[in-house]
Amino acid sequence: MDGTWTIGELADRAAAALAAGDSPPANGRVRDLPNERLIRWYTTIGLLDPPLGRRGRTALYGRRHLLQLVAVKRRQAAGRSIAEIQVELAAATDESLERIAELPPATGKEREHFWRDRPDISHRPATVTDYRTSRPPVVQGVRLGADVTLLLEASHLTDADLAAIASAARPLLDELHRRGLTRTAAPPRRSQ
Template sequence: MDETWTIRELADHAAAKLAASASEQVNGRVRDLPNERLIRWYTTIGLLDPPLGRRGRVALYGRRHLLQLLAVKRRQAQGRTIAEIQLELAGATDATLERVAGAAADAEPDAPPAERERFWAARPDISFGVPATLDTSPALVRGVRLVPGLTVLLEVEDLDAEDLDALRAAAGPLLQELRRRGLLPEPSTSDHPAGSTQ
């Protein structure tokens, strides 16, 4: 079995690695050396995997936890926010963590077995035929209520009156099909803006 550590030992190992590369720690707002409380918080918010197991009441951590901890601290030292780090490192492989942590040269001779794909941590492709991009920045989403019961969500910065009119006009065939299938009620006079026809 691979080497395991208690939470205190994990914090000590991470502190030793980070101290060896102290020149990279440039962000004064970030606590340079992790402690037990910080490790527990990182586990709670998903930056670190849950412990491998327990020996009695003592949680046990392994090499992957060390890589996760080092990668988080390196990204913080570069000025990244916790949210940015979560987006980047969620579901990261050991190889990615080694690259980010800069610990590839410290790899142990007995590498852990290849891990299974963490499908639940991957960003789903719900693009309906449009290739998913690797842009992980959060998008601003605007909702446009076409009629009661139907709102369209768009990832756009802003919409003007002309955009809204064009969207409503283009939605006519969609509204007709949804009504034909019984997915939307028949329109009433209150469903349309004053003076509009559909």
């Protein structure tokens, strides 16, 4: 399903659209940026359509959901109650949602270079790494055995690092094998 997003991606897109718009400030009772819980609640009360489908257990949302979400937030920012918004948007067409949502024009860059931009995660909990101010850690995988891989947050590993890791991992691999948690024991030591 091209053009679909997870609930987190939908929240990020809605937050970006709301930040780019000229809507009046929130009235203090209204959460100005939508989050995943709010999106689920809006779906439950009928302000948002049900998800388009699923990929495994992950619900997928599309452009209409984005229009609905931003339109609801714009109406709330203008002081409308949820009941008034439900009546107005109950059977709204995409065209009327476009007019209310006032999404900024698409630049075409959104899909082409999505990996270059750091998402705005200001509405996310503080425990999430802030990709705007710090680079995410580089994770290296070091194969210790046929079915064991060690993941390290390291940007570069030398041959000496790899040899030291292999040597230090030998007792762990032996123990995992004794417990039946791996298919193979640690490789024999190389004579030097």
